[in-house]
Amino acid sequence: TTVLVSGVSGYIGCHVARELLQQGFSVRGTVRSPEKTEQVREVLLQFTTYPAQISFAIVKDIGEPSAFDEAVVGVDYIIHTASPVHLGPVTDAKRELIDPAVNGTIGILNSATKVPSIRRVVITSSVAAIRGNTSILPEGLSELDWNSDAVEAFEKDGIASYPASKTIAEQAAWNFVRDKKPSFDIATINPSFVFGPAIHPCASTAALNATVKIISDFYLFNTTQINPASAAHYVDVRDVARAHVLAITVPAASGQRFVVSNGSFTHEAIIAVLKKNFPGRPYATGSTTATVYPVLNSKSLSVLGLGEYIPFEKMIVDTVNSIKARFNV
Ligand code: NDP
Numbered sequence: 001t002t003v004l005v006s007g008v009s010g011y012i013g014c015h016v017a018r019e020l021l022q023q024g025f026s027v028r029g030t031v032r033s034p035e036k037t038e039q040v041r042e043v044l045l046q047f048t049t050y051p052a053q054i055s056f057a058i059v060k061d062i063g064e065p066s067a068f069d070e071a072v073v074g075v076d077y078i079i080h081t082a083s084p085v086h087l088g089p090v091t092d093a094k095r096e097l098i099d100p101a102v103n104g105t106i107g108i109l110n111s112a113t114k115v116p117s118i119r120r121v122v123i124t125s126s127v128a129a130i131r132g133n134t135s136i137l138p139e140g141l142s143e144l145d146w147n148s149d150a151v152e153a154f155e156k157d158g159i160a161s162y163p164a165s166k167t168i169a170e171q172a173a174w175n176f177v178r179d180k181k182p183s184f185d186i187a188t189i190n191p192s193f194v195f196g197p198a199i200h201p202c203a204s205t206a207a208l209n210a211t212v213k214i215i216s217d218f219y220l221f222n223t224t225q226i227n228p229a230s231a232a233h234y235v236d237v238r239d240v241a242r243a244h245v246l247a248i249t250v251p252a253a254s255g256q257r258f259v260v261s262n263g264s265f266t267h268e269a270i271i272a273v274l275k276k277n278f279p280g281r282p283y284a285t286g287s288t289t290a291t292v293y294p295v296l297n298s299k300s301l302s303v304l305g306l307g308e309y310i311p312f313e314k315m316i317v318d319t320v321n322s323i324k325a326r327f328n329v
Contacts, residue, residue: 002026003248004075006062006108007082009036011209012124012191012240014043014200016079019241021048030059030071030082039201062104068111076117077248080108081124083169086162087210093154093161101165102172109176109186118184120254122247125170125188127233127259127295128163140294143190143257146171170257177255185254187247191240192233192261192295196315197322205327215319218270220329221282226267231290233261236310236318246304258300262309264292273316 003020007013008029017027021044029044031037037056044054057071062082072078083101090096105123112118131141132149147167154164170188177186198212205216217223243260247253266288274283300306323329 002075003077004028006030006080013081015237015241016244018047026053028055063100068108072111072115078121085210097161097165101169105169113182121186123188125190126166127192129166129170140296142296187253188257189243190259191235194237196237219320226284226286228289230267231292233295234265235261236315261295261297277317
């Protein structure tokens with residue numbers, strides 16, 4: 001069974017590929033350049049004794065029409081993780097975020113309609129496509145919600161472009177399936193902030209993906225003040241990878257979206273874990289004023305059967321240990 005993983009050079013994509021290989025699937029990964037192919041192959045070879053399980057397709061820009069036409073030929077499933085992640089401000093949000101997110105998602109679905117062997121497409125969406133502000137409803141968020149606030153804010157003021165990109169892209173996927181009725185079905189995985197060891201190719205701590213960089217910057221004291229307003233939800237990348245694979249193997253995942261999240265965290269909580277486990281270093285000061293609300297992950301347990309989530313402290317400690325080992329910091 002071969003699974004196409006788009007964005008296999010990315011933080012989550014690389015872990016999804018690792019999990020697939022470890023469960024005996026063959027993986028075809030999409031990367032933007034031949035150099036990335038060799039870097040990702042080197043990482044993934046650690047997780048299989050069968051190098052033939054790994055192959056690649058070059059997709060230079062996911063937003064180009066028909067970008068995935070060649071990559072999808074002969075695969076049984078698709079896991080679409082590729083999408084730009086910029087949590088800070090961007091110069092041209094439409095070009096940098098919205099277009100690749102939306103056109104990439106529609107494009108891969110469109111390419112998949114040309115290949116009858118494809119049974120399911122799992123799309124990496126986000127909690128950001130569900131809710132912008134977790135305090136709006138104190139009971140937490142669920143798979144029934146859409147982050148229409150972000151779409152409105154983006155359309156009106158050009159802000160909230162990352163959550164808007166995830167919301168518009170995911171909605172476009174569900175509309176595609178409703179309108180085109182393809183022979184495959186889809187499911188979405190909607191993770192909260194993802195942390196945990198980074199295994200993907202990465203030249204330096206400065207080049208880490210957006211979320212692991214938050215932890216790295218705290219550990220390296222590049223961030224000297226915590227953000228008092230920061231309160232969000234977290235999940236370990238290894239659980240996110242398992243969720244994606246379950247979303248292709250569990251029949252009942254068909255046509256469902258899944259919040260994948262283990263609870264809430266604050267910057268203050270990150271610092272507390274760092275101080276306890278990596279003492280004797282300078283760390284950011286300040287305290288959290290934001291309130292955190294529960295996240296409802298019950299569907300990931302009851303339908304996907306995700307089982308136990310990795311706890312916060314282990315996730316942070318493993319993240320830092322991976323950074324220390326890789327970058328000698
Ligand atoms: P990364 O930045 O590490 O990975 C993004 C991947 O997408 C990379 O492989 C990147 O390629 C590829 N990509 C981005 N834009 C393009 C493009 N225009 N053309 C081709 N490839 C492109 O981030 P993550 O692993 O964190 O994110 C993966 C997915 O998970 C995204 O869909 C993101 O929205 C989602 N997500 C992430 C969360 C998190 O906390 N990290 C939380 C919830 C959802 P390259 O390596 O060449 O840059």
